[in-house]
């Protein structure tokens with residue numbers, strides 16, 4: 001009885017350590033959606049404030065160019081995160097889509113998988129948010 | 141055959157509802173034409189997709205109900221579930237966004253300011269360079285082939301300005317101006333309607349829009365700017381006297397007379413309008429009499445008192461006077 005407990009202890013600790021590392025990547029999977037969120041707010045608030053206050057100060061073209069620049073940055077950031085996540089998921093070598101075992105390796109892959117899909121949807125969302133900037137050239 | 145007719149008849153009735161002077165699908169304006177095309181593109185796309193999806197269901201459940209390969213299913217999800225909707229939605233979004241700026245395009249000179257009231261429309265025409273507006277109410281006339289700009293706001297609650305046969309709709313807010321523009325391409329009589337619930341008589345808050353050839357429009361506008369013509373004939377003169385004696389002028393303006401009230405619609409040329417009470421009644425003698433006797437009977441909550449103490453003859457005199465205000 002006591003033997004079992006001491007036997008198990010090191011493995012248990014190891015799992016806990018691995019799990020603590022994963023807590024970081026749990027945060028990491030939110031980064032792509034956060035970039036989308038930030039980009040959306042910058043675009044929306046930027047144009048709203050410009051149209052209400054800054055129309056005399058500079059032309060809308062300047063703002064649009066700046067925001068489209070922000071889009072390029074956001075897309076690059078999301079693509080980078082997506083690439084890291086894809087590697088962590090590692091589906092090409094493991095062929096594992098389901099991650100059904102409750103071990104740290106599966107958790108690791110699962111988080112990579114989830115982060116990759118979130119990056120993909122964030123990428124599409126940022127593109128959609130940018131479309132009005134391209135088509136609508138005035139405050140009216 | 142009877143079954144077919146039973147099926148087709150409602151469909152035909154439905155289609156018949158698509159034409160008409162308050163229909164976005166019977167466009168009389170440049171913007172409405174663009175929107176009607178947009179509608180049919182969307183409809184066509186929806187029909188194609190519906191047929192395709194149901195075809196797939198049919199195929200997968202009836203024709204070939206065996207398991208699919210993992211690779212095939214994966215491709216189906218990636219292409220059919222991600223790639224295809226992303227591209228189609230992006231295309232539709234771009235199409236819609238590309239249309240949007242035209243609906244707000246600047247006008248060719250004439251500006252019409254419309255304010256939503258409880259439950260009628262205060263209208264001001266500002267021809268290019270005008271210092272003072274030409275005031276009227278409850279009806280809008282527009283020149284065909286020119287883009288007229290609208291400045292919209294509201295007195296107390298949110299209304300929405302919509303002439304479906306001419307273009308898109310725009311909300312009207314108290315204390316905040318919104319803009320839109322319309323360009324009629326076909327002369328004719330259209331109907332507008334308040335499209336934002338605004339109280340008891342919201343559904344009765346409509347208006348007539350007449351799109352006219354430019355020359356006729358200019359002549360009409362010049363006439364609209366003139367003062368009211370004096371009453372002709374004994375009945376109309378009695379009516380004018382009643383109008384003054386009953387205090388109608390506290391709320392209504394009849395330019396060129398003592399009546400300068402601003403609470404209710406301007407009546408200077410009320411007799412020339414196509415409808416009475418913002419689209420509620422016609423402009424016949426009987427309509428005017430019934431309206432003055434009890435406005436709230438036609439528009440619940442109407443902010444004009446009932447004059448049911450007046451005799452039939454007095455109401456008739458008033459109606460004759462008002463109808464003469466051409």
Ligand SMILES: [Cu+2]
Pocket residue numbers: 256259298299300334335336337338342345
């Ligand atoms: Cu209304």
